[in-house]
Amino acid sequence: MRDVCVIGLGLIGGSLLRAAAASGRTVWGATVSEVDADAASRGGYDVTTDAEAALQRAASADAIVVIAVPLPAVENLLRQVAQHASHCLLTDVVSVKGPMLDAVRRRAPYTRYVGGHPMAGTSRSGWLAGDTMLFRDAAWVVGVEEETDLTAWAEVTRLVLDVGAHAVPLPADSHDETVARISHLPHLFAAILASVGAQGGPLAMSLAAGSFRDGTRVAGSSPDLVRAMTEGNRDALLPIVDDALGRLGAARGSLASTGGLAATINAGHEGALALEATRDAARSGVRIDLTAADAREGLVALGERGGRITGLDGAVALGEVS
Amino acid sequence: MRDVCVIGLGLIGGSLLRAAAASGRTVWGATVSEVDADAASRGGYDVTTDAEAALQRAASADAIVVIAVPLPAVENLLRQVAQHASHCLLTDVVSVKGPMLDAVRRRAPYTRYVGGHPMAGTSRSGWLAGDTMLFRDAAWVVGVEEETDLTAWAEVTRLVLDVGAHAVPLPADSHDETVARISHLPHLFAAILASVGAQGGPLAMSLAAGSFRDGTRVAGSSPDLVRAMTEGNRDALLPIVDDALGRLGAARGSLASTGGLAATINAGHEGALALEATRDAARSGVRIDLTAADAREGLVALGERGGRITGLDGAVALGEVS
Structure with missing residues (x-):
């Protein structure tokens, strides 16, 4: 299981750090908030206010980098990613996917990027609002575009499943x-x-x-x-x-x-x-071979019909759809 | 404590019947729904599908009559009230008060009427959705108009307090x-x-x-x-x-x-x-003497400032306002 580096430790990033650690992964993170960094460190997490150091470590460990900052802070962070961890597998939890995809294409074109968005939250924010169980049974959109590498897609989906969510494969515009x-x-x-x-x-x-x-x-x-x-x-x-x-x-x-x-x-x-x-609808199981020529179409069709990926068996995505 | 006759036994009427009974009052009711009447009877309540019989009993016992049917059914019910229980103290739980007041003035002018509306509910309906505790700490508007007899007002407020709610004195248009x-x-x-x-x-x-x-x-x-x-x-x-x-x-x-x-x-x-x-606002206690010349103005001023009546001490209404 690949290590996980989370940049941004508010409600979503902080919950992801906790849940990924609970699933047995090696995790670390960074936040611009000294208050949140202190609170996370006191909770026993490996957290810094130095995003560059966290990204350098991600590059060495070939970790998944997760962008968990609000959209207005994304461009600046992507510059740092391009500089320090340009070959890492990159995902994010930002709530819009089209503008995020544009920014990645512009700022960090060398990363393997798969967009993400967990449909979970509360009206509270910050590290202390986080919860290891926040994503339990939640839908988590995992982006599928024409250029998406399905091996990278499966790695992000594995992380999503590990933290208790279901993956919904979708292109950015549908999302x-x-x-x-x-x-x-x-x-x-x-x-x-x-x-x-x-x-x-x-x-x-x-x-x-x-x-x-x-x-x-x-x-x-x-x-x-x-x-x-x-x-x-x-x-x-x-x-x-x-x-x-x-x-x-x-x-x-x-x-x-x-x-x-x-x-x-x-x-x-x-x-x-x-x-x-x-x-309440009855759901039936679907298997999508990620190495097949039409795998991308199969994933998107499942997502757009309201289906979810609930497991991975090697290179086969196990889905449910009503 | 005056007996209570509730006509209409959906979520609100059914909860009121239960809560008034639990407070020690003698209660009975009527509903056009045979399903609800059966369910209420099986629950040990004195319930009929014959509204006229229930109203005749209210007239004999000088009970409070509570109209708990939806607005479109009110006119017809008021004709029955005028015929069988025209001198009873009359209140209602209908969610609009101006049209209700107009209908009473037109159809049942001899009753002592004080409008009411509990701010409580769920998205379910019918007798089985009812709950003795539904009104606990809820605001319950008790109408104050120019012609309102404050002795009748206090009797309706006593019922409201008995079922666990707080009374909010208001004219129909404010409500x-x-x-x-x-x-x-x-x-x-x-x-x-x-x-x-x-x-x-x-x-x-x-x-x-x-x-x-x-x-x-x-x-x-x-x-x-x-x-x-x-x-x-x-x-x-x-x-x-x-x-x-x-x-x-x-x-x-x-x-x-x-x-x-x-x-x-x-x-x-x-x-x-x-x-x-x-x-969360701090609230201070207010006493309004219902026999005073300006009692009506005092009640309405309290209601319009967001205050509530939480007790009755003889002819004195005990209020709270922030």
Whole structure:
């Protein structure tokens, strides 16, 4: 099992460092936060504030390098990767994949890069918010592009499986469109709900119950992190926001004219049932030989149908799809 | 302690019947659902499908009558109340108060009516979803209008306190504007998020994690109940939807032009912090003498500042406000 070097030790990077160590790998990391570095060191982890030293060690050990910093810090870090660990297997946990892929192509073209994004989180951030079990049964997108080396892909997937997650093979554009839909729009909606609620003053806050608390929970997340992920996914997010605006405008029009909200509410209910059905759907096993000529197409087709890779047997990816 | 007759035994009515019984009151109820009536009877409750018989018993016992049916069924039930229990103390748990007040004024003008609305619920419905503890520490709006008899108000508040909730004294218009903000808009947003998410097919459902699940949770509620409450609150809901549309449109414009979402996300974060601060705020005790000339104004002022009545000491309401 390859060693793991994690740069950035917030909620996701810190959880990954812990979980990879728990799976038996040799791990080390770096963070610009002295507070987080101290806390991680006190927890017994091999952590520094010197990213260059951590990357040099990764180069010597031929470790996997994991970029776990927010998107705005990525370009600068990639320069360091290109300088100190340009031949390492490189992955990341950044929440947008198209801009990440562009940056890697621009800044660190010699690395073997496979993008990643774990669909897990809480509204807290920083090393102390991390949790060895954060990724348990979570979907973790592992990028498949035309140029992806499937041996490298399998190595990143092995790490993802080792920390308890399932790998979802996807190209960057599918990923970005989907997270705009199921993560970035929900964050925008939570922010708007919280603003409209707060406008109602202490009375609104006093009456706020389940629907408001659920709907605004992620508005408690770090605004910098939410900005980084939503603004970083601008191209994919705009058409999704337009879709939502159109639906909200239609609801408004219908309420004002006929007084009815049936179309909006029934469509939402059907969506909620579809989510539940997906969760409960029977799944069948699929084997994808990573050495086959059509392996890349097979992986992407599985990911786009909502399937997941749950195991690796040599060069065969073991998947589940409903 | 006055007996309690609950008409409508879904999640809220059924929980109220259980909780009022647990507090030592004599309770009975009626529901049009034979399934719910059977289940309640098997649970040892005195329940019928004959609302008229239940109301006749309420008239004999001079019980409090609680209307716990959805708004579209209210008019018809009020005709029965006017016919069989016109002098009973009347309250309700319907989620809009202006339309409810209008209906009572039109259909049952001889009753002593004090509107009510518990801010509690789950996305499930029906008798079996009910829970004796559902109202524990919940806010329960108890209506204060110009014509409200404060002796009747205190009796309804006593019932509210007996089932574990806190009473929030408010006029119907304040209530309706506030619930549009913190309950009806969140339900609309959840429906739209669920629709946009489902549009992404199995892939979107497979990647959906915390923010989407939280943001769409109430889209799983019964569409008929959600329609009844949102459509029933049309006048108060329209300006709130317009506010939300304006904010979402502004976010869209900013993302498209400058690429920035700071204003939206920061405002949302401040709203989330305000909610947390309200929850954690130090509260001081207030005593309102219900026989005083300005008692009505004192109650409403307390409710509109986010305060709650947590006890009754004879004709003195014991409140808390931050």
